[in-house]
Amino acid sequence: xxxxxxxxxxxxxxxxxxxxxxxxxxxxxxxxxxxxxxxxxxxxxxxxxxxxxxxxxxxxxxxxxxxxxxxxxxxxxxxxxxxxxxxxxxxxxxxxxxxxxxxxxxxxxxxxxxxxxxxxxxxxxxxxxxxxxxxxxxxxxxxxxxxxxxxxxxxxxxxxxxxxxxxxxxxxxxxxxxxxxxxxxxxxxxxxxxxxxxxxxxxxxxxxxxxxxxxxxxxxxxxxxxxxxxxxxxxxxxxxxxxxxxxxxxxxxxxxxxxxxxxxxxxxxxxxxxx
Amino acid sequence: xxxxxxxxxxxxxxxxxxxxxxxxxxxxxxxxxxxxxxxxxxxxxxxxxxxxxxxxxxxxxxxxxxxxxxxxxxxxxxxxxxxxxxxxxxxxxxxxxxxxxxxxxxxxxxxxxxxxxxxxxxxxxxxxxxxxxxxxxxxxxxxxxxxxxxxxxxxxxxxxxxxxxxxxxxxxxxxxxxxxxxxxxxxxxxxxxxxxxxxxxxxxxxxxxxxxxxxxxxxxxxxxxxxxxxxxxxxxxxxxxxxxxxxxxxxxxxxxxxxxxxxxxxxxxxxxxxxxxxxxxxxxxxxxxxxxxxxxxxxxxxxxxxxxxxxxxxxxxxxxxxxxxxxxxxxxxxxxxxxxxxxxxxxxxxx
Ligand SMILES: Nc1ncnc2c1ncn2[C@@H]1O[C@H](COP(=O)(O)OP(=O)(O)OP(=O)(O)O)[C@@H](O)[C@H]1O
Ligand SMILES: [Mg+2]
Numbered sequence: 242x243x244x245x246x247x248x249x250x251x252x253x254x255x256x257x258x259x260x261x262x263x264x265x266x267x268x269x270x271x272x273x274x275x276x277x278x279x280x281x282x283x284x285x286x287x288x289x290x291x292x293x294x295x296x297x298x299x300x301x302x303x304x305x306x307x308x309x310x311x312x313x314x315x316x317x318x319x320x321x322x323x324x325x326x327x328x329x330x331x332x333x334x335x336x337x338x339x340x341x342x343x344x345x346x347x348x349x350x351x352x353x354x355x356x357x358x359x360x361x362x363x364x365x366x367x368x369x370x371x372x373x374x375x376x377x378x379x380x381x382x383x384x385x386x387x388x389x390x391x392x393x394x395x396x397x398x399x400x401x402x403x404x405x406x407x408x409x410x411x412x413x414x415x416x417x418x419x420x421x422x423x424x425x426x427x428x429x430x431x432x433x434x435x436x437x438x439x440x441x442x443x444x445x446x447x448x449x450x451x452x453x454x455x456x457x458x459x460x461x462x463x464x465x466x467x468x469x470x471x472x473x474x475x476x477x478x479x480x481x482x483x484x485x486x487x488x489x490x491x492x493x494x495x496x497x498x499x500x501x502x503x504x505x506x507x508x509x510x511x512x513x514x515x516x
Numbered sequence: 517x518x519x520x521x522x523x524x525x526x527x528x529x530x531x532x533x534x535x536x537x538x539x540x541x542x543x544x545x546x547x548x549x550x551x552x553x554x555x556x557x558x559x560x561x562x563x564x565x566x567x568x569x570x571x572x573x574x575x576x577x578x579x580x581x582x583x584x585x586x587x588x589x590x591x592x593x594x595x596x597x598x599x600x601x602x603x604x605x606x607x608x609x610x611x612x613x614x615x616x617x618x619x620x621x622x623x624x625x626x627x628x629x630x631x632x633x634x635x636x637x638x639x640x641x642x643x644x645x646x647x648x649x650x651x652x653x654x655x656x657x658x659x660x661x662x663x664x665x666x667x668x669x670x671x672x673x674x675x676x677x678x679x680x681x682x683x684x685x686x687x688x689x690x691x692x693x694x695x696x697x698x699x700x701x702x703x704x705x706x707x708x709x710x711x712x713x714x715x716x717x718x719x720x721x722x723x724x725x726x727x728x729x730x731x732x733x734x735x736x737x738x739x740x741x742x743x744x745x746x747x748x749x750x751x752x753x754x755x756x757x758x759x760x761x762x763x764x765x766x767x768x769x770x771x772x773x774x775x776x777x778x779x780x781x782x783x784x785x786x787x788x789x790x791x792x793x794x795x796x797x798x799x800x801x802x803x804x805x806x807x808x809x810x811x812x813x814x815x816x817x818x819x820x821x822x823x824x825x826x827x828x829x830x831x832x833x834x835x836x837x838x839x840x841x842x843x844x845x846x847x848x849x850x851x852x853x854x855x856x857x858x859x860x861x862x863x864x865x866x867x
Binding site: 293295314315316319320325327332333334335336340341343344345346347349356357358384385387388 | 723726727728729731732733735736739740743744745746747748749750802806807856859860861862
């Protein structure tokens, strides 16, 4: 295990009276994939937002390369080489592929105060990045993002992060909207990023995806780190149980079976029934 | 423009297949945000030439709608940018008389130097813009409501202060030669000098919005504010800057009117609210943000001004002009919607 590029110590974050993150301490190492697992609402997205400069923690410290830092904002984090694909959004339907790829980091040509946006260069780089990603239907960087499918947009967002992620790549449920082929491709990208020495933080609800790329796993339950282990230290069943928020899968299945038995084989009508 | 296009092939000579980047096509024109505005303008010209007379294209006739377009256009640009960014500013309705009255009271009533009056007018614009911007950014109250509040607050303030200080609601202003030359002369006896300000501002806005990197930020912000912030765009600062721009532009227009007509009235400007919104929407800006263009707003403003003034060149009763404006607005919006969905579904043909 190499020296961590990011070290979180006792990170707490609350929104008003709601404590979302409690005492999170984690190490994120270059050349490794950290899989962040946990139930809906466990605090995964909130945690990576403190790493990408969107939120400031209420207490606790973040160290980068051994020095304590405080991100002044998302731009600061991305300038330090942390690129994030957030769970929702990240694409701009009425903008062109080339323009949306470079939002905030527009390439320019020209001199002095008369620099102009280099549309040709932006389009070329963006189209190439997406095509490298396996989306070969995209040929024209002037196309509007809104005309792409959900998965294609997701791929565009990931391609963007990979392009700009110099040191740390954070992916919040990147495979959620993707087809089997594209999801596999994301996993390949993650492995490739790892091989190139990037630190990757990968959030997913799919055990298979987590097991396929993860070197290091952290499970959040109600905002606290419930388990922190390395590849091979836990079985797939144990991981699944932790991801379900601590309840064992067997228990959940028993609940469903019991319900089916008492309700003539009908599945529960609404989510609340099993709560 | 032409020389740039000519030099482009050299730049790309060694670049990998950039299939359609430089290809010119009619279809490409229709996918641009200003396509609807351009056709609308064309239609309006044809309409008034058919039903009116060619007179409204001759200098005297053109001046009538160019003067309207210039005054409106200077305000319509920042209003359009705010709309692209997902905000509205209706306080311009009282910022125009506020601008007129400020310069007239300071330099007319009190007789202080005109430059002081001008500085105070623009300063007032900056202050009101800052108030609007900070309120919108800090409170997350929709900007329509915030600026509705400042619309009335500023109107009340201007009326109250005018009566308190001067005892009247109409103040005369005799501006010195240079100020008159720059802000308030009739060129060739008919064209207000503000037309040149408008044309110069058009060029500056086109550069900043469509060529400099900052334009991208405004579109991103209107498309998805949270994602734009996550991508590192200073959305709050940009919002405040846009509100300052619109309030200051409105104050500037009011000031030019006062210098031009040698007097200022407390109530003159409410019509600018709707007129600028119509110009911007006819110009192809999406009311919900994220889409539009400066050239579109430019055409939209001229279209509005021509309809507004063109009626005088026809035999129609001028009471019909609102009907024409309403129908034109609906047609333009429908057309813009069609073109926008064409742009969205566009993908290049396989070769
Ligand atoms: N801005 C906010 N204000 C108040 N509460 C918030 C805010 N953001 C998140 N929360 C709360 O924090 C908790 C954790 O949210 P978070 O989005 O981090 O969950 P998550 O682990 O990413 O879940 P999912 O798997 O559904 O994406 C939730 O209970 C949510 O209601
Ligand atoms: Mg989440």
